[in-house]
Amino acid sequence: MTEQEAGTETIRTNSxxxxxxxxxxxxxxxxxxxxxxxIIAFTIIMSLASPIFITxxxxxxxxLALSVEATIAVGMVILLISGGLDLxxxxxxxxxxxxxxxxxxxxxxxxxxxxxxxxAALSVGLLNGSLVAKLKINPFITTLGTMITIRGxxxxxxxxxxxxxxxxxxxxxxxxxxxxxxxxxxxxxxLVVAGDLLLRNSRFFRQSYYIGGNENAARLSGINVDLxxxxxxxxxxxxxxxAGLMLTGRFGSSxxxxxxxxxxRVITACIIxxxxxxxxEGSVLGAFLGALFMGMLANAxxxxxxxxxxxxxxxxxxxxxxxVFDVLNERRKASRA
Amino acid sequence: xxxxxxxxxxxxxxxxxxxxxxxxxxxxxxxHFPGVxxxxxxxxxxxxxxxxxxxxENGAGKSTLMQILCGVQRSESGEIYLEDQAVSFxxxxxxxxxGISMVFQELSLVDGITIGENIFANRQPxxxxxxIKWRQLRRVTKELLNRFDLDLDPTTLVKRLPMGKQxxxxxxxxxxxxxxxxxxxxxxxxxxxxxxxxxFEIISSLQQEGMSFIYITHKLGEVxxxxxxxxxMRDGKYVGSRSIGEVTEDDLVAMMVGREISDMYxxxxxxxxxxxxxxxxxxxxxxxxxxxxxFGLKRGEILGLAGLVGAGRTDLARAIFGIDPKDQGKVVxxxxxxxxxxxxxxxxxxIAYLTEDRKGQGLFLDMTILENLIAPVLKEFTNRFGxxxxxxxxxxxxxxxxxxxxxxxxxxxxxxxxxxxxQQKAMIAMWMGIEPKVIIFDxxxxxxxxxxxxxxxxxxRELAEAGTGIIMISSDLPELIGxxxxxxVIHQGQITGEVSREEFSEELILAYAAGIKNxxxx
Numbered sequence: 001m002t003e004q005e006a007g008t009e010t011i012r013t014n015s016x017x018x019x020x021x022x023x024x025x026x027x028x029x030x031x032x033x034x035x036x037x038x039i040i041a042f043t044i045i046m047s048l049a050s051p052i053f054i055t056x057x058x059x060x061x062x063x064l065a066l067s068v069e070a071t072i073a074v075g076m077v078i079l080l081i082s083g084g085l086d087l088x089x090x091x092x093x094x095x096x097x098x099x100x101x102x103x104x105x106x107x108x109x110x111x112x113x114x115x116x117x118x119x120a121a122l123s124v125g126l127l128n129g130s131l132v133a134k135l136k137i138n139p140f141i142t143t144l145g146t147m148i149t150i151r152g153x154x155x156x157x158x159x160x161x162x163x164x165x166x167x168x169x170x171x172x173x174x175x176x177x178x179x180x181x182x183x184x185x186x187x188x189x190x191l192v193v194a195g196d197l198l199l200r201n202s203r204f205f206r207q208s209y210y211i212g213g214n215e216n217a218a219r220l221s222g223i224n225v226d227l228x229x230x231x232x233x234x235x236x237x238x239x240x241x242x243a244g245l246m247l248t249g250r251f252g253s254s255x256x257x258x259x260x261x262x263x264x265r266v267i268t269a270c271i272i273x274x275x276x277x278x279x280x281e282g283s284v285l286g287a288f289l290g291a292l293f294m295g296m297l298a299n300a301x302x303x304x305x306x307x308x309x310x311x312x313x314x315x316x317x318x319x320x321x322x323x324v325f326d327v328l329n330e331r332r333k334a335s336r337a
Numbered sequence: 338x339x340x341x342x343x344x345x346x347x348x349x350x351x352x353x354x355x356x357x358x359x360x361x362x363x364x365x366x367x368x369h370f371p372g373v374x375x376x377x378x379x380x381x382x383x384x385x386x387x388x389x390x391x392x393x394e395n396g397a398g399k400s401t402l403m404q405i406l407c408g409v410q411r412s413e414s415g416e417i418y419l420e421d422q423a424v425s426f427x428x429x430x431x432x433x434x435x436g437i438s439m440v441f442q443e444l445s446l447v448d449g450i451t452i453g454e455n456i457f458a459n460r461q462p463x464x465x466x467x468x469i470k471w472r473q474l475r476r477v478t479k480e481l482l483n484r485f486d487l488d489l490d491p492t493t494l495v496k497r498l499p500m501g502k503q504x505x506x507x508x509x510x511x512x513x514x515x516x517x518x519x520x521x522x523x524x525x526x527x528x529x530x531x532x533x534x535x536x537f538e539i540i541s542s543l544q545q546e547g548m549s550f551i552y553i554t555h556k557l558g559e560v561x562x563x564x565x566x567x568x569x570m571r572d573g574k575y576v577g578s579r580s581i582g583e584v585t586e587d588d589l590v591a592m593m594v595g596r597e598i599s600d601m602y603x604x605x606x607x608x609x610x611x612x613x614x615x616x617x618x619x620x621x622x623x624x625x626x627x628x629x630x631x632f633g634l635k636r637g638e639i640l641g642l643a644g645l646v647g648a649g650r651t652d653l654a655r656a657i658f659g660i661d662p663k664d665q666g667k668v669v670x671x672x673x674x675x676x677x678x679x680x681x682x683x684x685x686x687x688i689a690y691l692t693e694d695r696k697g698q699g700l701f702l703d704m705t706i707l708e709n710l711i712a713p714v715l716k717e718f719t720n721r722f723g724x725x726x727x728x729x730x731x732x733x734x735x736x737x738x739x740x741x742x743x744x745x746x747x748x749x750x751x752x753x754x755x756x757x758x759x760q761q762k763a764m765i766a767m768w769m770g771i772e773p774k775v776i777i778f779d780x781x782x783x784x785x786x787x788x789x790x791x792x793x794x795x796x797x798r799e800l801a802e803a804g805t806g807i808i809m810i811s812s813d814l815p816e817l818i819g820x821x822x823x824x825x826v827i828h829q830g831q832i833t834g835e836v837s838r839e840e841f842s843e844e845l846i847l848a849y850a851a852g853i854k855n856x857x858x859x
C-alpha cells in the first residue's frame with residue numbers, strides 16, 4: 001500500500017466481512033462513496049433525459065456555476081470540522097470584490113489590488129477567529145455580527161453603488177482560459193485536491209478533528225487550539241475572498257449584494273458531504289461532492305425546464321434526507337454493535 | 338529548598354526515611370478558587386513503582402491537586418520535585434513531556450477518527466511537509482495493542498468500540514508517551530466488572546515495568562484490591578497516608594469524613610409478615626434486554642436490584658416507567674393494572690423514577706433549585722389563567738429544601754453549583770413533589786460522598802417508613818446489603834436469585850449476578 005492510498009485506510013473496519021459485499025459495506029459507510037454513486041446515477045439518468053447534459057459546454061457551465069460555493073466550501077468544511085462556523089463568508093466575498101474594485105479604479109495595479117482585497121478578507125478572518133477563540137464568543141453570533149457589519153461597511157465604502165468597468169488585466173481571473181478551460185474551474189480543482197490531501201494527511205490540518213471532537217482533550221494533547229481556530233477562520237475568509245475575486249472578474253464589476261445567502265448554500269454542501277455542525281467529522285472531498293451535487297441538480301432542473309422556485313425546495317429536501325440518512329445509519333450501526 | 342531534610346512537624350515526614358525513593362514530591366502546594374481553598378498546603382510523596390490510592394469526599398481537592406501535578410492548574414505556592422528536580426509546568430503538555438501523564442474522568446477521545454490517531458493524538462509520526470506516515474502509525478498502534486493482548490484493528494473508528502474498550506484506549510493514549518507517573522481519575526466509574534479486572538491487569542503489568550501510579554477513586558474496595566498505599570484528603574488538606582496492610586475501610590471513612598459514621602444506613606424495616614404486596618411487575622419482557630421479569634413490592638420495603646453493569650436493570654426500570662418500550666408485561670398498583678405508555682402515565686399514577694444519570698437526564702443543571710423542584714408538578718402550581726402561582730411555589734419549595742436538607746444559600750442557586758450529594762438530594766426532593774407511591778431509584782449514591790450518602794440512606798428509610806415502596810438499583814454491593822430489606826439479582830436480563838435480609842452476603846449475590854448460581858435451575 002502506498003502512502004497515498006493510506007489516507008483512505010480509515011475505510012477499513014474491524015468487521016471481518018470478506019468478499020465484494022463486505023468491501024461494498026465498508027465503502028458505503030463513507031459519505032464520499034455514497035455521494036459519488038448518487039452523482040453517477042444522477043448523471044446517467046440525466047444524460048438519458050437531456051442530450052446536452054454531458055456535453056463539454058454544460059459540464060463547464062456546471063463547474064463554473066459552483067466554483068464560487070465550492071471554493072468557500074473547502075475552507076468551510078475544515079472550519080466545521082474544528083467545531084466552528086462562519087456566516088460572514090458572503091459578506092467577505094462582496095467586501096473583497098468592492099475593495100479590489102475600488103483599488104483598481106483608484107489606479108492601483110491588478111496584482112497589488114488583489115493583495116489588498118485578500119488582506120481585507122484576512123482581517124475579517126482574524127477578527128472572527130480572535131472573537132471566537134480568544135473571547136470565546138459563540139461562532140454563530142460572532143459571524144452573524146460580522147456578516148451584517150460588513151454589508152453595512154460595503155454600502156458606506158462604495159456609497160451604495162456598484163464599482164463598474166474593471167480593467168482587463170484584472171477580469172482575466174474570472175474570464176481567462178487555460179487549455180481552453182476557465183481559470184475559476186482550475187483554481188477550484190487545485191484547491192479541492194490540495195485541501196483534501198492536506199486535511200487527510202497533514203498533521204497540522206488534522207488538528208481540526210481533535211478540536212472539533214473534544215476541545216479540552218485537544219488542548220491537553222498539546223494542540224494550540226486558539227491558533228488553529230484563528231487559522232481556520234482566516235482560511236475560510238481568504239477562500240471567500242478568492243471566490244469574490246473570481247466572481248468580480250467574471251462580471252467585470254463589483255456588486256454590493258453579491259454573495260447574499262451563499263453562506264447557507266456552502267454549509268448545506270458541507271453537510272450533504274458528511275460534515276456535522278457539532279464538529280469532528282467531514283472531508284474536503286465530501287464538501288466538494290456536496291456542492292457538485294447541488295450544482296448538477298440546479299443545472300438539471302434548468303435543462304428540464306422546471307420552474308426555478310423548485311430548486312430551493314428540492315435542495316432543502318435533499319439536505320434533510322442526507323441528515324436523516326446519517327441518523328438512521330448511525331442507529332443501525334449502534335444496534336448491530 | 339536545598340536544606341531539604343529537616344523536621345517541620347508535618348505528618349508523614351517522608352524525608353526521615355531517606356531509604357525510600359520518591360519519584361515525585363509535592364511540597365506545600367496551595368491553590369484557591371474564588372470562595373474556596375481547593376488545595377491547602379499539601380505535602381506528600383509518591384514512591385517509585387508504587388500505586389498510591391487517593392481518596393476523599395467530593396470537593397476534598399483531589400482533582401485540583403492532580404491537575405496541579407499534571408500542569409492543567411498552577412499552584413499559588415509550593416514546589417513540585419520530579420526525581421528530586423524542582424519542576425514547574427505551564428501546560429499539561431509540559432508535564433507530559435516531563436513524564437507525568439493523566440487519564441481524566443471524562444473521556445478525551447474523538448469518536449470519528451481511528452484508534453491509532455486517538456492514541457497518538459497530535460503525535461502521529463510524520464514525514465516531509467508534516468505528512469502523516471499512516472503505515473508507521475498503524476504499526477506502532479498495533480504494537481501497543483498487542484502489548485496488552487488487545488485484539489483490535491488500529492484503524493477501527495473509536496465510536497465503534499464499547500465503553501470499556503474506549504476507557505482502555507484512553508489509558509493506552511496516556512501511556513503511549515512512556516510516562517514515569519500515570520495519574521488515573523476514577524477510571525472504573527463506567528466499566529463492567531470484567532472490564533475493571535482487565536484494567537487492573539494492565540495497571541499491574543505497567544507497575545512491574547516500573548511505572549508509578551496515583552489512583553483517585555470513590556470505591557474503597559478498589560483501594561484494597563489495587564493500591565500499595567492510600568492517601569486521604571479532606572477540605573483541601575492532606576489528612577494522612579497509610580500502607581494498605583495497616584488500615585481498614587472504617588479507618589479510611591473516618592479519615593475522609595473527619596468523624597466516625599456510626600449509623601451509616603439507619604434501621605431496617607420491621608415489615609409485617611402478613612402484609613401483602615401492593616405493587617407488582619408481571620411478565621416483563623423485551624427481546625434481547627430482559628425476559629419474564631416478575632416481582633412484587635410491599636409497603637415500606639426497600640427492594641434492591643443487584644447485578645453487573647449491563648445486566649438490564651436500568652432498561653427494566655425505564656420500561657416500567659414508560660421511557661423505553663416493552664414487548665409484554667403488566668404493572669399492577671393496589672390491585673389495579675396500570676396502562677403505562679409514557680413517563681407521564683407513570684407519574685400520574687404515582688410512580689417516580691430517579692435516573693442514574695443525574696447530570697444528563699435527572700436535573701436541569703443551568704436552572705435554579707426552585708425551577709427544578711417544581712418541574713414535575715408544574716400543573717399543580719398553575720392558576721386558572723395559566724400563570725405560575727409564585728407564592729405557593731416558594732412555600733412548597735422552601736419546605737422541601739428544608740425537609741431534604743439541601744445545603745444552599747438560596748432556592749435561586751443554580752443546580753450546577755451544588756455538590757454531587759446536594760444535587761442528589763435535590764433530585765429526591767424534586768420527585769417527592771409528586772407524592773409517589775412507588776420510587777424507583779437508580780444508583781442513588783453515584784458520585785456522592787460518604788457524609789451525604791448516609792443522609793440519603795436515612796432519607797430513603799424515612800420515606801419507606803411513611804409507607805412508600807422503594808426499588809433501588811445499585812452497583813455498590815455493600816450499599817445494597819446495608820440498606821435493603823430484600824435483594825433481587827439480575828443476570829443477563831433474568832432474575833437469577835432472590836435473597837432475603839437474613840441470607841445477605843456479597844459472595845451469594847455475586848454468584849447470582851455472575852450467573853454461576855441460578856434459582857431457576859435447581
